[in-house]
Amino acid sequence: xxxxxxxxxxxxxxxxxxxxxxxxxxxxxxxxxxxxxxxxxxxxxxxxxxxxxxxxxxxxxxxxxxxxxxxxxxxxxxxxxxxxxxxxxxxxxxxxxxxxxxxxxxxxxxxxxxxxxxxxxxxxxxxxxxxxxxxxxxxxxxxxxxxxxxxxxxxx
Amino acid sequence: xxxxxxxxxxxxxxxxxxxxxxxxxxxxxxxxxxxxxxxxxxxxxxxxxxxxxxxxxxxxxxxxxxxxxxxxxxxxxxxxxxxxxxxxxxxxxxxxxxxxxxxxxxxxxxxxxxxxxxxxxxxxxxxxxxxxxxxxxxxxxxxxxxxxxxxxxxxxxxxxxxxxxxxxxxxxxxxxxxxxxxxxxxxxxxxxxxxxxxxxxxxxxxxxxxxxxxxxxxxxxxxxxxxxxxxxxxxxxxxxxxxxxxxxxxxxxxxxxxxxxxxxxxxxxxxxxxxxxxxxxxxxxxxxxxxxxxxxxxxxxxxxxxxxxxxxxxxxxxxxxxxxxxxxxxxxxxxxxxxxxxxxxxxxxxxxxxxxxxxxxxxxxxxxxxxxxxxxxxxxxxxxxxxxxxxxxxxxxxxxxxxxxxxxxxxxxxxxxxxxxxxxxxxxxxxxxxxxxxxxxxxxxxxxxxxxxxxxxxxxxxxxxxxxxxxxxxxxxxxxxxxxxxxxxxxxxxxxxxxxxxxxxxxxxxxxxxxxxxxxxxxxxxxxxxxxxxxxxxxxxxxxxxxxxxxxxxxxxxxxxxxxxxxxxxxxxxxxxxxxxxxxxxxxxxxxx
Numbered sequence: 096x097x098x099x100x101x102x103x104x105x106x107x108x109x110x111x112x113x114x115x116x117x118x119x120x121x122x123x124x125x126x127x128x129x130x131x132x133x134x135x136x137x138x139x140x141x142x143x144x145x146x147x148x149x150x151x152x153x154x155x156x157x158x159x160x161x162x163x164x165x166x167x168x169x170x171x172x173x174x175x176x177x178x179x180x181x182x183x184x185x186x187x188x189x190x191x192x193x194x195x196x197x198x199x200x201x202x203x204x205x206x207x208x209x210x211x212x213x214x215x216x217x218x219x220x221x222x223x224x225x226x227x228x229x230x231x232x233x234x235x236x237x238x239x240x241x242x243x244x245x246x247x248x249x250x251x
Numbered sequence: 252x253x254x255x256x257x258x259x260x261x262x263x264x265x266x267x268x269x270x271x272x273x274x275x276x277x278x279x280x281x282x283x284x285x286x287x288x289x290x291x292x293x294x295x296x297x298x299x300x301x302x303x304x305x306x307x308x309x310x311x312x313x314x315x316x317x318x319x320x321x322x323x324x325x326x327x328x329x330x331x332x333x334x335x336x337x338x339x340x341x342x343x344x345x346x347x348x349x350x351x352x353x354x355x356x357x358x359x360x361x362x363x364x365x366x367x368x369x370x371x372x373x374x375x376x377x378x379x380x381x382x383x384x385x386x387x388x389x390x391x392x393x394x395x396x397x398x399x400x401x402x403x404x405x406x407x408x409x410x411x412x413x414x415x416x417x418x419x420x421x422x423x424x425x426x427x428x429x430x431x432x433x434x435x436x437x438x439x440x441x442x443x444x445x446x447x448x449x450x451x452x453x454x455x456x457x458x459x460x461x462x463x464x465x466x467x468x469x470x471x472x473x474x475x476x477x478x479x480x481x482x483x484x485x486x487x488x489x490x491x492x493x494x495x496x497x498x499x500x501x502x503x504x505x506x507x508x509x510x511x512x513x514x515x516x517x518x519x520x521x522x523x524x525x526x527x528x529x530x531x532x533x534x535x536x537x538x539x540x541x542x543x544x545x546x547x548x549x550x551x552x553x554x555x556x557x558x559x560x561x562x563x564x565x566x567x568x569x570x571x572x573x574x575x576x577x578x579x580x581x582x583x584x585x586x587x588x589x590x591x592x593x594x595x596x597x598x599x600x601x602x603x604x605x606x607x608x609x610x611x612x613x614x615x616x617x618x619x620x621x622x623x624x625x626x627x628x629x630x631x632x633x634x635x636x637x638x639x640x641x642x643x644x645x646x647x648x649x650x651x652x653x654x655x656x657x658x659x660x661x662x663x664x665x666x667x668x669x670x671x672x673x674x675x676x677x678x679x680x681x682x683x684x685x686x687x688x689x690x691x692x693x694x695x696x697x698x699x700x701x702x703x704x705x706x707x708x709x710x711x712x713x714x715x716x717x718x719x720x721x722x723x724x725x726x727x728x729x730x731x732x733x734x735x736x737x738x739x740x741x742x743x744x745x746x747x748x749x750x751x752x753x754x755x756x757x758x759x760x761x762x763x764x765x766x767x768x769x770x771x772x773x774x775x776x777x778x779x780x781x782x783x784x785x786x787x788x789x790x791x792x793x794x795x796x797x798x799x800x801x802x803x804x805x806x807x808x809x810x811x812x813x814x815x816x817x818x819x820x821x822x823x824x825x826x827x828x829x830x831x832x833x834x835x836x837x838x839x840x841x842x843x844x
Contacts, residue, residue, distance in 0.1 A: 104581075108694065110686065122686075126695045128583045131842050135835075137738040137755045157714070157738065164673040165710030165719070165727055171823075172745045173806060174670050181714055182686065184697075213755035 103190035106130040107249065109200065111235065113159060114180045118202055118235040121182065123245040130188040136218045139206040142185045143222055147197040151188045153215055153222075156202070159183050192250045198237045204230040253543035253567060255486075255529035256280070257350065258307035265533040265541060266292075266304035266313050266325075267549060269567040275299045277315055277325065278567040279334075280541075280549060285680065285687065286661070289569040289634070295323035295336040303532070305397065306351040306360035314339070314360065314372075320346025322362065322372065342370040342383040349397035352442065353407035360398075361386070361407060361419075367393020369409055369419060389417035389428055399487065400445030402465075408451060414438025416453070418469060431471045434461040442487040444496075452496050458483020460498055460508060479506035479516050486530035489540055497531040497540060505531060505542060505552065522550040522561045548636070563659055565636030566596040572692040575611060576628035584627035584843045585736065587614070588693035590685065591633050592662040592718075593640035593704030599632055605702050605721050606630050612725035613732055617820070617827040618836060625843035629693040633661050640705050641665045643676055666707035666720055674709030675718060685716055698735055700728070726824045733821050737839050739832050742814040742822035744803035750811035757835035758821060759804045760813045766800065771815050771831040774798045782813055794818040795826050 106129065110122035130152050140156040159181040164174040187198055205211050205221070207228035212218055222229065240246055254268040263282040269275055277300045279290040294300065298317035304325075306314040311327040322339035341347065345364035351372070354360040358374040369386040388394060392411035398419075400408040406420035408431070416439050418429045433439055437455040443463075445451050450464045458478050463471040478484060482500035489497040494510030497519075503526035505519040521527055522544055529543035531552070538554040541564070549564040577584055589610050594602040614628060640660040644653045649669055662685060663678030689696050701718040703709070710719040710727055717731055733739040740756035754761050760770055766781035775781065776797045779789060783799030791797075794817040804814035814822070819829035828836065 110690075122690065124690065124694055127581045128695065131583055134838065135738070135755075135757065137757075139755075155738065159714045162673045162711055162713040163734070164670050165712075165723060165731060166824075167670050168708050170745075171743045173741070174673070176671070176673055178713070182682065183714055210753045211755055212753075213757075 103188050103194070104129055105189050105191075106186040107189055107192075107195055107198075109185050109187060109235075109240070111183050111185060111200070111202075112180065113183060113202065113232065115160075115232075117233045118200060120200075120235050120239050120243055123240055123243050123249055125192070125249055126186070130186040132215065134215055135213045136215055137213050138211065138218075139204060139208075140183075141203050141205060141218060141222065142183070143201045143203065144185060144187050145199040145201075146187065146189065146194045148199075150219065152186060153219055154185055156183050156185075158206075195240065195250055196237055198240060199234055200236065201234040202232045204232070206230075252528065252547050253549060254303045255531075255543060256533040256541040256549060257303040257305050258313035259533040259535055260307055260313075261310045262535040264310075265535075266307075266315075267541075267543065267567060268300045268302065268304060268315065269547075270299075270301075271547065274568060276567075277304060278569070280564060280567075285684065287564055289565070289567055291567075291569045292325055292334060292336075295325070296321075296338060298323075303350040303397075306354040308354055308357045308360075314351040316347045316350060316362070320348070320365070322347055322351065339372060339381060342368075342372075343385065345370075349442075351397070353398040353401035355401050355404040355407075361409075363394040363396070363398060363409065367412065369394050369398060386419055386426055387428075389415075389419075390430060392417075395439075396442040397487070398442070400443040400451040402445055402448040406469075408443040408445075410439040410442060410453070414440075414456065416443065416463070416471070420469070429469055431463070431469070432473075434459070434463075434473050434475065441485075444488045444490050446490045446496075447493055452488040452490065454484045454486065454488065454498065458485075458501060460484040460488060460496065462496075476508050476514055477516075479504075480518060482506075487532075489531040489534055491534040491540055492537050497534075499527050499530050499542070503527050503545065519552055519559060522548075522563065525550075563636040565634060568596040568599075568634045570631065570633050570688070570692070572629050572631045574627065575606065575630045576614065576623055576626045578627075580627075582843075585625055585698075585840060586627040586629070586693065586696045587698045587700060587736075588689050588696035589628060589630045590662070590688055590699060590701045591631075591635075591704065592664045592701055593635050593638065593658065593660040594633070594702075595635050595638045598638050598704060599634070602632065602702065602704070603630070605704075609719070609721065609723075609725045609728055610700055610702065613729035616725070616729045618833050622836070622840045622844065625840035627695075629696065631688055631692045633688060635660045635704075638704065640703055642705065642707060643667045645669055645672075660704075662701065664701065664703050664718055666703065666705045666709045668707050668709070673711035673713075674707075674720075675703075675711050682716075726820070730820055730824045733828065733832065737832070737836050739821050739828075739835060740804060740814075741806040742804050742816070742819050742829075743806060744809050744812075746807040747809045748807040750805060750808035754805070754812060757838075758815060758819075758829070758831045760800065762811055762813065769800060771798060771834070774815070774830050774834065775800070785817060788817070792817075796830060798830050 112119045136155040142154040144152040256267045258266040277292040300315045324337040371384040392413040395410040434455045437457040440456040441454040443451040443453045460476040462474040482502040484498040496508040507517040525544040525546040534540040551562040663681045665676040699716045705720040708722045740759040779799040800813040804812045815831040816829040818826040
């Protein structure tokens with residue numbers, strides 16, 4: 096993992112509500128520390144963050160549409176339950192709040208991608224191509240962020 | 252103990268003084284749009300507040316008296332977006348002996364002082380400052396109790412030490428005193444509470460509640476409403492509406508004098524397992540008012556529209572946070588917020604220990620002990636109103652609730668003892684409250700761990716939030732942290748499925764045509780066959796540290812998925828993480844060090 100030089104000293108954290116199709120921002124605030132680009136993105140849900148048309152971060156969200164129960168006492172094994180709606184965070188690396196004027200957040204579901212890679216470069220390349228099995232949720236962008244009550248506090 | 256509540260504002264906040272350590276401070280109880288929360292306003296000038304906060308003005312100021320008898324103002328500064336304290340001192344250096352009251356026009360109010368005089372504190376717009384004005388004492392006596400029942404911004408009432416009620420009013424030219432007598436056959440034994448600028452209520456020394464209506468030339472006509480059933484009326488009455496007057500009974504129960512076609516007494520009893528210890532006050536929205544109780548909690552008596560309910564607001568103790576690993580800073584860290592649910596104030600020491608013994612133990616287990624500088628852990632002391640959480644049980648099919656023991660916890664996490672239901676139910680606000688607290692106390696937290704004050708077995712992971720009861724212990728939390736923080740796969744198998752595809756996780760691998768390409772090949776024990784037979788590993792094999800490729804992993808996959816070791820925290824919970832998991836943990840934490 097590394098911090099990319101173009102990622103800037105700050106990040107805007109965006110709280111998103113997800114259902115099977117849509118991505119809806121719920122909150123936005125600034126953090127005075129850089130975002131970290133992880134080297135491995137285990138997925139299957141991956142957020143791609145673009146600022147001004149350039150990819151600045153890929154973030155693994157795990158599978159936010161599943162809950163995992165701990166084992167039963169003295170028995171191994173999780174139980175999993177699907178959920179239809181969830182919330183996740185993504186970090187938008189920025190050099191200043193002006194960058195927030197050109198943000199795009201896209202979330203891909205790679206569950207159906209066969210032989211899915213985990214290293215960041217390969218995942219990035221996979222998302223650039225029209226890879227079979229990749230399912231994109233509806234994106235969220237600056238126009239959606241502007242609708243947040245937080246926008247004025249963060250940007251204006 | 253808490254004082255009676257006071258200074259209600261805009262139907263969304265009130266103030267109360269906590270008289271006992273460790274936080275003998277002025278507290279605000281505030282509706283944040285989602286829940287009531289406590290805010291500790293501390294002690295002005297380092298002096299403890301001694302009485303009920305009073306003289307609320309608009310939504311932005313209230314006044315209190317402190318231990319040295321001085322008056323302080325708590326004042327909302329829009330320019331600073333915070334509350335600040337301003338000192339008003341003592342009138343002519345006399346100690347103030349009762350709470351401020353009889354606020355008028357948002358620019359004046361009154362206090363009574365040790366020599367029995369009534370003083371006015373008045374905002375002098377011509378001078379641009381507050382000024383004191385001595386109104387003297389009622390004729391032939393001294394003031395008792397707080398001033399009250401302000402009417403038409405020109406009159407107020409105070410009890411005299413002689414048991415009579417006095418009116419202080421502006422006659423158009425000057426302030427004058429008028430002796431308004433006493434309830435028939437008794438004396439005044441409380442401050443007066445005003446209603447509709449024309450009536451007032453007070454308690455008599457005989458334990459009766461009296462109403463006094465102003466008539467011609469200010470003469471009062473008295474109505475004796477008698478006593479609450481079986482007890483006497485105590486303290487300053489609270490006016491909820493023009494047909495609803497409330498008092499504390501001498502038996503420490505709450506009573507309402509309810510009007511309409513005729514006045515009748517209604518007993519409201521006591522909150523569960525405690526008794527009413529203060530006068531009722533801070534009526535809001537015609538549907539609720541508040542009392543302090545013997546267990547130092549604030550309780551609300553709330554009309555739902557069909558029935559009255561008691562609502563526990565807990566002890567006056569605000570949520571706080573503390574960095575328990577790492578320190579605040581701008582350097583990026585893997586940041587974890589720990590919250591508690593079902594921990595009341597008296598449980599907070601226990602909560603701290605649970606966090607230490609379970610969460611911090613998990614986060615410092617094995618090689619994580621060497622990575623503490625990569626972590627930032629923020630313990631958020633979320634104070635619940637009651638000890639414990641609601642416990643719910645279902646029938647075997649999981650469709651019918653067989654028992655539901657209610658408890659009012661902040662996050663509404665409900666253990667259900669059902670593995671297939673992720674061990675917990677939640678309430679409509681559970682997720683949003685967790686996120687609200689994360690954002691407020693640990694906005695950079697990548698993960699949240701909620702410790703639930705229950706001995707029922709349970710743990711559930713969803714997104715970046717994991718919740719655990721205290722029953723599982725730190726090894727369960729450590730295993731789950733392996734999943735949640737480092738995306739590690741399970742290394743156990745308890746099913747017979749065959750894996751097809753590619754494992755993206757660092758500690759499991761699909762079958763390979765060329766085992767030299769195994770993702771952990773650099774860690775494989777010298778001479779170990781790949782794949783490795785768990786039934787007959789090479790001699791000298793260490794189950795925990797010798798790395799090979801054993802078939803069976805990912806929970807379900809007996810075939811087609813391989814794990815690196817025989818024993819690992821991602822397999823049996825108790826053993827330490829294996830060398831492959833360790834490498835992944837090291838790799839993930841490196842950017843934070």
